[in-house]
Amino acid sequence: MSDEKVPKKFKDELSKSIAGGEVAAAEEVTRKAISEGVDPLALIQEVIVPTLTEVGRRFSELEIFLPELMAAGQAGNACSEVVEGALLQSGEDMQSRGSIVLGTVNGDIHDIGKNIVSSLFQAHGYKVVDVGKDVSAADFIDAAEKNKADIIGASALMSITRAGCREVADLLRELGLEEKYHFIIGGGSTDQNYANEIGADGYAETAAGAVELANSLLGE
Amino acid sequence: MFMTDRLLEIYQRSRGGEFMKEVEYDLKLSRRVQELIQEYEITYDPGLVCPSDDAMADRVFEAGLQLLVDVGAYHLDTQRVMKFSKAEVLDALRQAPDSIRLGEGRDMVVAKHRGVEDPNPPLNLTGPAGQACSEEYYLPNLISYAQEPYVHAIESGATLTFNGYDIMAGTLMEVMAVQRDAATAREAVRRVGKPGMHIGDAATGMTAVGKMAASEPRNGLRPCDGRLVAQMCELKTDDDQLNRVPHLLNYGSHIINLMTPLTGGVGGGPRGVAIVSVAETLFGVMAYHATYHYLSITHIKRANNSDPWGMYVLSMAGQAMSRNSHIVWTDDPFCVSGPVTDELLYEVAGHAMLGSVCGYTQHGVGATGGFEPDHHSGLEAGFQGEVGIAATRSGITREKANEIALALLEKYADTFDEPKRGKPFQEAYDVKSVKPTQEWQDCYRRVKEELTALGLEFTEGPWD
Numbered sequence: 061m062s063d064e065k066v067p068k069k070f071k072d073e074l075s076k077s078i079a080g081g082e083v084a085a086a087e088e089v090t091r092k093a094i095s096e097g098v099d100p101l102a103l104i105q106e107v108i109v110p111t112l113t114e115v116g117r118r119f120s121e122l123e124i125f126l127p128e129l130m131a132a133g134q135a136g137n138a139c140s141e142v143v144e145g146a147l148l149q150s151g152e153d154m155q156s157r158g159s160i161v162l163g164t165v166n167g168d169i170h171d172i173g174k175n176i177v178s179s180l181f182q183a184h185g186y187k188v189v190d191v192g193k194d195v196s197a198a199d200f201i202d203a204a205e206k207n208k209a210d211i212i213g214a215s216a217l218m219s220i221t222r223a224g225c226r227e228v229a230d231l232l233r234e235l236g237l238e239e240k241y242h243f244i245i246g247g248g249s250t251d252q253n254y255a256n257e258i259g260a261d262g263y264a265e266t267a268a269g270a271v272e273l274a275n276s277l278l279g280e
Numbered sequence: 281m282f283m284t285d286r287l288l289e290i291y292q293r294s295r296g297g298e299f300m301k302e303v304e305y306d307l308k309l310s311r312r313v314q315e316l317i318q319e320y321e322i323t324y325d326p327g328l329v330c331p332s333d334d335a336m337a338d339r340v341f342e343a344g345l346q347l348l349v350d351v352g353a354y355h356l357d358t359q360r361v362m363k364f365s366k367a368e369v370l371d372a373l374r375q376a377p378d379s380i381r382l383g384e385g386r387d388m389v390v391a392k393h394r395g396v397e398d399p400n401p402p403l404n405l406t407g408p409a410g411q412a413c414s415e416e417y418y419l420p421n422l423i424s425y426a427q428e429p430y431v432h433a434i435e436s437g438a439t440l441t442f443n444g445y446d447i448m449a450g451t452l453m454e455v456m457a458v459q460r461d462a463a464t465a466r467e468a469v470r471r472v473g474k475p476g477m478h479i480g481d482a483a484t485g486m487t488a489v490g491k492m493a494a495s496e497p498r499n500g501l502r503p504c505d506g507r508l509v510a511q512m513c514e515l516k517t518d519d520d521q522l523n524r525v526p527h528l529l530n531y532g533s534h535i536i537n538l539m540t541p542l543t544g545g546v547g548g549g550p551r552g553v554a555i556v557s558v559a560e561t562l563f564g565v566m567a568y569h570a571t572y573h574y575l576s577i578t579h580i581k582r583a584n585n586s587d588p589w590g591m592y593v594l595s596m597a598g599q600a601m602s603r604n605s606h607i608v609w610t611d612d613p614f615c616v617s618g619p620v621t622d623e624l625l626y627e628v629a630g631h632a633m634l635g636s637v638c639g640y641t642q643h644g645v646g647a648t649g650g651f652e653p654d655h656h657s658g659l660e661a662g663f664q665g666e667v668g669i670a671a672t673r674s675g676i677t678r679e680k681a682n683e684i685a686l687a688l689l690e691k692y693a694d695t696f697d698e699p700k701r702g703k704p705f706q707e708a709y710d711v712k713s714v715k716p717t718q719e720w721q722d723c724y725r726r727v728k729e730e731l732t733a734l735g736l737e738f739t740e741g742p743w744d
Contacts, residue, residue, distance in 0.1 A: 081307075125548045126580065127310035130303060167449030167486065169356065172513060172545065172580075219412045219438045220454060220486045223446035248583070248650060249412065266581075
């Protein structure tokens, strides 16, 4: 007998609507499943995360393109919000693998890479607090404090903006928070040498590598 | 529409256009691109990276025009969509220049609109193409480009530090670094006896303030030089980019519309990105008053354009704009491999030949996908110019270009997953004499021989 808690009809329908980026349909199936007694957490574990993981895999192989990844991410987020709402009503809390604050650093408005990283983190069950682009060091840290994050991830595409990564690292040390958060960097203008130089906890060249790095930092 | 009226219209529409979240705009653009591919019957075959289908080239142009008219361009600060009518876009296109003077004095060159299979060779406006550069090697690195006989203008790189300190955008460090780098470029062209050579940008400047800091006629960039005004992917701008336009118009300088459409990005695959490339060019004509355009097709994972998708976008968008406009359009090869590898030169050669045949003037070169600092040199840039000339001398047609490009692709396709990053400039050259090492010269000669066997007729080059 299967250990799976989500009936096949919901599983197939929800997976299809998330992968297809159909936000309204995905929300509706999620609500219907919950109203018929399906465990909300099982929807996350058995459907939403595996579907987004598969979408992420297909994107990394370029079987699908960025818009499909974005649309699936939006649908997945919408479902997660429905689940979160249901859990809050029942007094439970949604478990995530970890929480990460993501943004591009001060002066850098190039956020496509950061958005891909965000989608992959969500696909792997992380709670992502996306602080957007052109984010100051103080705002990164404020968001981490406010959301009780585990990791701060900063992206810099341009060589002239990568100093923003150093500003985050320096401010974390200045505030005595360097042990509280794992600070990781990425983006075209950064590399492992730069991460070492500024005292970051890690660097990843690819979006998939960022997830692996986070897993490793959180001891998985 | 008068020039100042058009600037005012751009401003008004950036404030009064439809409010839309960025992700909604992206998805709307993406959906419309996919519809246009079907409506205009745009086809792609990986075995035909350079189609010879004039009617399809015209349809790519029409689809790109329709895309801009239908979805407009996005203003990132106000989150509003700027829409334009077809008549407005075509009016602006008619007003765009068909030939431009770059540089001054005896070093001035005239870049003209080029046709498909144009017998006139392309100019080669080249340099580090915005790639990361160490400040200690920046001058000899730029000299390595400027000294090449088949280089007609230099672009610039982005230096990583100022006196050893990180450069922070939007601060006095950016302004000082831009002033230094513009003066370094000026010194590089003076050192090689070409003091009036066109300098394409001051790439360390990322903000409008930084870019404008380069405007200084004695030691910095002159009106005969240029500055990039960029679009963000896809079809996006912001106030910081737009602020450069009235300054550069007032300074009398060249405005270069930089586009970096992503293959695998919001435009989707190669057919969609060809359409997006046309739309972005037209937006650059409309909003930036560009004197010339710079298409830098970028693979979403590898940041190159030497793959079949990149080649197809280059070929189709180039033919579309060449046949349906009179503008001056440039493209750059972005490659996965680096200096002192044969593979970098194969990648450059394929791109240079396709670009030359499909109506472009040359720009670039990007090596290692831009990932490795200092991994770029004048040799591959001069080589690009030689290939462009050889393609016209040899009467290379689109069919022949397709055949040679695919033959070259076979030689480097396996490096996409394991790129040969090669050596940095300071190991590829003697930095005092600014001469390539024997090893790098050997690569050049070897690849030229192979290209000759494939049908390209070269003249004597500097490292033969």
